[in-house]
Amino acid sequence: MYKTKETSTNQLNKAIAIDKCPVTYTLEKIGGRWKALVIYNLLSGPKRYGELKKALPAITEKMLIQSLKEMELDKLVIRDVKPVVPPHVTYHLTEAGKALGPALKAMAEWGLSYSENGQGEGKCDMPPAVF
Amino acid sequence: MYKTKETSTNQLNKAIAIDKCPVTYTLEKIGGRWKALVIYNLLSGPKRYGELKKALPAITEKMLIQSLKEMELDKLVIRDVKPVVPPHVTYHLTEAGKALGPALKAMAEWGLSYSENGQGEGKCDMPPAVF
DNA sequence: TTTTGTACTTACTTTTTGGTTAGTACTTGT
DNA sequence: ACAAGTACTAACCAAAAAGTAAGTACAAAA
DSSP: OOOOOSSOHHHHHHHHHHHHOHHHHHHHHHOSSSHHHHHHHHHTSOEEHHHHHHHOTTOOHHHHHHHHHHHHHTTSEEEEEEOOSSOEEEEEEOHHHHTTHHHHHHHHHHHHHHOSSOOOOTTOSSOOSOO | OOOOOTTSHHHHHHHHHHHHOHHHHHHHHHOSSSHHHHHHHHHTSOEEHHHHHHHOTTOOHHHHHHHHHHHHHTTSEEEEEEOOSSOEEEEEEOHHHHTTHHHHHHHHHHHHHHOOSOOOOTTOSSOOSOO
16 A cells, blocks of 8 residues: 655655755754754853753753754754763854854744744743843 | 644643744744745745645645645735635735745855855755845 | 762653645536 | 646655653762
8 A cells, every 4th residue: 555665755855955945954953842942052151061951941861962962963062071070061152053143033033023922031941032 | 734642741842932932933833844945935925826836846735735724824824715716826925924034034044154065056946045 | 888960871652744645626628 | 528727635654853761980978
């Protein structure tokens, strides 16, 4: 009934879109549940792993590490290790990472203008109203 | 469009992030494989369903309709039906949809600056180099 | 000796997204 | 009678993303 194709159309479409469309390329780097939040937290300066975790209470360790690793491979963040025990690791944005600021700001502005329910300040793990 | 389980941690995290973070809110509206592409095509003016399909050769009818429907519910696009046969349906952006222009532009600019491989023009179904 | 702290890693399951295939309605043209 | 054109709809399935639970290493402090 259903033939299992050797190549996934999904992957193919994704690759083409990323290659051809700069917006999709960018979306690929900052999309997902957590990356924008992590970048936001790093925009104010380098942070230790534990600080990021505390800043994002809802994230699991797996997702935090995974996001950081992918962003490291994508050259958006740099991981600095001090060879001590217990470990001391900090993360900071590359130039490319910092350069995402304007795009994130533009998205935040649209979100603020066009979402009806207010953007609470509060103790949330999310960026504040004004990015 | 697709069914979601309301009680999943996934859904909960998503809902919180969307509610609290304007960037995540925006990402929710234009994320996924096709929405940015559809919006791009509508930025130049209203288009018929068939025109959109032709402009995006790789999209399936299911995904095109699904994207349009979700964006209609999100009040980014408006669907106009002329009650004729065969059907004549056009889609155009709302003010909110048009207002995404700057955010998409900022993302496109980042993508162009920080992706190494060139943005071919060609007969692709993707936005051209300069958004 | 056991606990504490830090920054992870692994194996596994659930949930969501995207794709495939087939079909619908209605009218005009052949 | 039947194919063509238009804009969909529905059932199903595979693959990707996100979450759960548990464990690792190492040294210092209790």
